[in-house]
Amino acid sequence: MIIQDTLFVLWLLAAGPVWAAIGMFLLPSVNKGSADKDQISTTTLQIAGVISGFALGPLGIGLFYFEPALIRRTTLSAGIVLTVFVSSQVLARVIDPELPSGLWLILAGPLWAALAAYFLPRQYRAVEANDQNVLTAAALGGFAIGPLIFGLMWQRTPKISRDWMIALGSLGAWQIYTLFAIHNPANPCVASPFHVTYLTQQTANGIVIGAIYSLMAVGLTLIYSVQGIVSFAHGQLYMVGGYFSFYFLMHSSNFLSDLTGAEISINPILGIPVAAVIVFIMGALFERFFLKPMHEGLIERVSEYAILITFGFGFFIEYTTLAIAGPFPQRTDRFIEIRRFTLQRAQITDDFAFGPINIIGDRAFAMVVGVILIFALLYFLQRTWTGRALRATSQDRQAAAVTGINPTNMNTLSFGLGSMLAAMSGAALIPIFAWVPWVGAEMVGRSYVIVVLGGLGSVPGALLGGIIVGIVEALGAGCHPDPSRGAAYKEAFALVIFALVLLLKPTGLFGREQT
Template structure:
């Protein structure tokens, strides 16, 4: 039982980080109808932004997370206005292909730029708090605990923002129907900018939270980016709540699957296989995902 608890807690920690990055990707997709292939690189950029804010300006690691989210929000807004916005005009004929090219190009640009600017060697910012929490059989480093708690707070805040605020409801309205939202006075283009900025901030926040736990590298966003795509399909395309549940579920399944695999020497090699298996089973039972939205349209 104690071993199961240890695996479950570690799975929950990673699952909350997964949920944070996936919810940002889902928000962008549901509002802009754009699949952001550069989302993983924003996760990486958030980690480095936090690192340099902490080491360069002497900020507390938690303030570094906040600073990284603000920086990534501004970066996302600028990128959407300068690069994504032409897609909404008649200047771009093949809009879907354009979105794929520019977001995929963002990954290539930031990854290679990261190698030049940050260097190929791993970096790690100071811990949120030194030491470990020992509660009976449970042993959990404070870094992981704080990262999980902050991620949970951000996810709850996101859910409340989307449900309780005027801006959040406007984003939801645009995600359901751009034309109907425009009729009642909502500017879809403004919502696109807000959504992309928020999605970038959430990815950056996830990268900043995981930075003290794992080492930073220019390619660190590759795998989380893939995981985020699995999660948004698992939770239901366009459902932020589904992404949160899907991220937590994926973290738990991976942790428990690796922990109980009979061959411990090969366990880590099968980590991604458990996620793929979970996705296949979910889609067989529920093709729209756990919380698929039937009203979501791709054009």
């Protein structure tokens, strides 16, 4: 075990992590007076110690040790130099700077988005201006117009309205689209004259599948709005809903066939209520036994407990299903005997035609089912006493309790209903996808994206979020510059959106402001 790399050893001796650690402990301890005068916090001192020790070893530490006044400026410049260096390294590998996109990356793009997102909200807070939406606007602005956003927002700190964000967001989107057109002229998303049809087709794909995704996400959001927890068993409840529908249809059609002697098949739409009832009961029972104590103050750190206990519940469901149903894929009959709906090609002018647009028949049906169910839920929440009680509980538990609503029952109801919605979307999708016990994993990941995008707790947000995620996935896979990788990264597109929303606007599109 000899370290063969002499350069590496030299660096380890003269600088490197050891000196970084020394710097971290040494710097904050010294020259307090000078540091206090310049109002340098201990954190800054430590960071400076780490950086200088790591890069220059004793030399760097010594410099700051005797001249703390240099620290702030040097650390800042070092940070900027490092950022520019690393990003130029990355950019040089990814993109040729001669190309328009290289220019764009220098003049605008993610680097400026990060800088703006870091500095502008600080400036707003420093002058005590209203900093609502500033983070989002700054990031979008840096992305779209680069340093100009500093000019717009630094001195006068205007109040950021929704129009700002829409304008900046569309500008950024337009830039990306233009860059696509320049770099990748053969891409079907930009290649005239087919791209209008193609983009419409992909958007339609996204809307259809997105509306189906929403149904599941609505359940998640309902549970969150009443109980304030995220159910990590949602994917497994979705999966098991599909299986309940499958077994119900199989056994009942066998039973009827035996009874009548003729081959009888049952439309899978009848499986939806069956799965809904069973999983509602499952969810409600689970809530009674495992989540209720949480609301009675018997459990500490409620949100962690909720994550873990629902997670364990899902784990149990998944493996029990695997043990019973086996790993072989299943599927029910289809809803309707129409393979696809096609909007025929229409020649609009001599050199421009629109169409054909194809939508798979069963999917369109499932979308309709999903949308009807979501509106039924909205009707229930808005117009019935129980639904109003649920909403009241979600808004103010104590006020609701005062008016005679039993919050404990509302908790159970919300978890049961949320689980039921997952099961219903499972039962609605088993005619469309091959079903295996681990089918929930991919789907639930997407539901998390949807609810966070729409705003945790908002039902219309979940519907819109589902459609947006559907469209993003469709366009991402459809327009990815490398056709061979587009589909493999399909899941990743939604995850990127998710990460961005969490970082820039955790309340999502329709979420309540967090406290």
